[in-house]
Amino acid sequence: MKADAADQDQDALEALAGEYVLGTLPADQRAALAARMAHDPRLQRAVDAWEERLLALTRVAQPSTPSPRLWGRIERSLDERAGWFAKPSVAWWQRLRLWQGVSAVGIAASLVLTFLLLVSPAPSPRYLVVLVAPTDQAPGWVVQASDGRALELIPLGQDAVPDGMALQFWTKGSQWPAPVSLGLIKPGEQYRVPASSMPPLEPDQLFELTLEKAGGSPTGRPTGPVKFIGRAVKVI
Amino acid sequence: MNLPVTPFDFQACLAACAQGDRRALQALYTHEGARLLGVTRRIARDDATAEDIVHDAFIRIWTRAASFDPARGSARGWIYSITRHLALNHIRDVRCEVAFDESDIDAIGAVFPGADDEAWSGSSRIYRCLEQLQPSPQRCILHAYVDGCSHIEIASLLDAPLGTVKAWIKRSLKALRECMG
Structure with missing residues (x-):
């Protein structure tokens, strides 16, 4: 009887794959x-077998x-892809579109800030940054930093990163020549940067998360697309 | 004296693509582009859309070449699967029901079962196994695989009840699996 059930199960799988x-x-x-195929080897094998069985019908x-x-x-699409991953022709802090997107951050920042101030009984952090998606201005992360203490990156949601990719955390002060990496972060997980490992924060300092190959940007500068971006706001 | 024709080595081509050799991808395009476009045109039923799909397929072949696993099937099959599924995803997303062009139906009738056609008289087991099916179930399989027709589209093409079409397809797949192993 058990064997019959297993046969029926296999038949159903074959029918679905077919x-x-x-x-x-x-x-x-x-x-x-x-x-489902990605984590079901039996289904994967059944689909692979059907692909081979029917392949000749493409003729x-x-x-x-x-x-x-x-x-x-x-070829142009391949060139664009290569450029996207290897060498952006314009550095991100010089891209006009990005700054247009960032200008909406102020509104989002004030809303989240009000919320955090109301719900949090702890002493107010001195700086607060809301990182938003450049495409739709959806807030994704909050950065808070207190005087001389560690900087904290707090997720507001759970977002996924494609396999083989990682989110890298960057910052840049207005007078700095280039952004500085603050490390690789895991989506949906809080992350701390010790105060000792970065220069003092300044108003309007820029923070962002870019999508990089796993292991981080090979050049030490952001190379992938910006996923979240925002500026530091001083909290009184 | 004719030199023997060297068959295109799909697996070596994918290995070269995985190494970033763009000439390998171009060689694949030159060798197989027209056949891949032919397959997508039948499914998309629109020349511009079919070219968009082939474009996307070549980008995907390029970016995923390293993930090809010969233990899972042939390199040629992998390339056609990527292309066909892109086309199928596209029409399943955008097309609910389609008014069929009569010429599409004629095209199928002309191909099956023309014994003089090289594709049919060849050694492919799928064709020998298909020949053992009744004419209506045969057409179900071909309309689905070659033209990307849904159950509903096939039912209207064959003027058969939807439930009957679904049953024909289910039984035909079972018969094909038993016939081909």
Whole structure:
């Protein structure tokens, strides 16, 4: 009886994998199955076997010569990707769009600040920074620093980082020549920087989190996209 | 005297892509681009969309080449799977139901089961196993795999009840698995 149940289970798995490869699953089931495959080796094997079984059917489609522009488009996209990861042509602190985004931080900062001041009975930190996403200004992290004490980076939500990538924490004072790394952080986890390992904070000092390859930026400067950014506000 | 034609080495191509050799990707494009576009055109049913999908597929092949695992299947299969699933994801997201062009149906009829067609007279087991199915279930499998049709689209194409189409597909897949191993 047990063997029958196992057979039925295998049949159901094969049927699901077959319909996935055939293409007849609706969008939500396709997405769910693709996600499940990553941690279900049996399903993965069943899908792999179906891909190989049906592969020869691709020959039914007549070849179609691509337009002469297509390869050029692919090459340009590869160039852009290479540039994105290796050498941004303009440093982030010189990008206009970024500053336009950062200008909205003030509003978000004052809101979160009010909230934190109201709910927190502890002595007020001297500096506070709200880090927001440059795309939609959604607050993601708060930085607080007290006089001569460690700087704390506190998550406001749980965001994921793609495999093989990491979030790197940076800061830059207005007179500094370039940003300084404060280390790699884990999404959704609080992070502390000892006061001894960074220069004194100043008003308007910039903080940001960029997406870098695991292990951090190879150049010592931010190279990946900015995920969160904000300026230090002095708290009286 | 004809020189023997060297078959394209898909696996070596992926290995070179993983090393950052862009000429390898270009060689793949030159060799397989038209066939990959042919596959996506049948599913997307729109030339511009099909080229967008092939573009995305080549970027994905380039960025994921290092993750190809020969223990899981052939390199050629890996490349076609990436491309087909991008096309399928696209149409499942944007297309609910489609009004089929009669020429698409004719195209399928013309391909199956033309014995003189190289694709059908070849040694591929899938074709021999497909031939053992009844005509309607055969068309279900081909419309789904080749044209990216949903259950509902196939039901309307074959003028058959949706439940019947679903059952045909389920049974055909089981039969194909038993036939091919």
